[in-house]
Amino acid sequence: xxxxVVDTNVFISSFFGGNPRKIIDLWKTDKIQLCLSQPIxxxxxxxxxRLGLQDRxxxxxxxxxxxxxxNTLFISETQPLSLVIDDPDDNRFIECAVxxxxxxxxxGDKHLLGIRKYxxxxxxxxxxFLKEINRL
Numbered sequence: 111x112x113x114x115v116v117d118t119n120v121f122i123s124s125f126f127g128g129n130p131r132k133i134i135d136l137w138k139t140d141k142i143q144l145c146l147s148q149p150i151x152x153x154x155x156x157x158x159x160r161l162g163l164q165d166r167x168x169x170x171x172x173x174x175x176x177x178x179x180x181n182t183l184f185i186s187e188t189q190p191l192s193l194v195i196d197d198p199d200d201n202r203f204i205e206c207a208v209x210x211x212x213x214x215x216x217x218g219d220k221h222l223l224g225i226r227k228y229x230x231x232x233x234x235x236x237x238x239f240l241k242e243i244n245r246l
Contacts, residue, residue, distance in 0.1 A: 117217035129236035145210040
């Protein structure tokens with residue numbers, strides 16, 4: 111199974127449809143394995159709250175979905191990296207990918223996409239990721 115880290119912008123955009131939703135649907139149907147770290151989950155929740163998701167039951171449901179089983183890997187701590195200088199918070203996605211041996215970081219962030227590849231980890235937009243896995 112392909113292990114991926116999904117950047118916050120892709121995760122949040124999935125609520126509105128399009129290619130980000132297709133990525134999350136692949137996770138929900140056990141086609142890809144979502145890799146998460148504590149800082150990533152905290153950022154997801156923080157952004158959802160900022161965007162108006164005030165219903166705590168919805169957040170609990172989301173967290174339960176993350177912890178439900180075989181298609182999610184979680185790590186509480188990662189080794190710090192300093193790859194993204196312009197936005198150091200973006201490093202958390204690559205740190206998680208390294209720690210959990212993910213093959214891809216899926217992002218719409220120009221800083222991350224500008225790196226393109228770190229070690230063997232590909233950093234792709236949702237569209238490019240979907241194109242790549244459809245070739246497999």
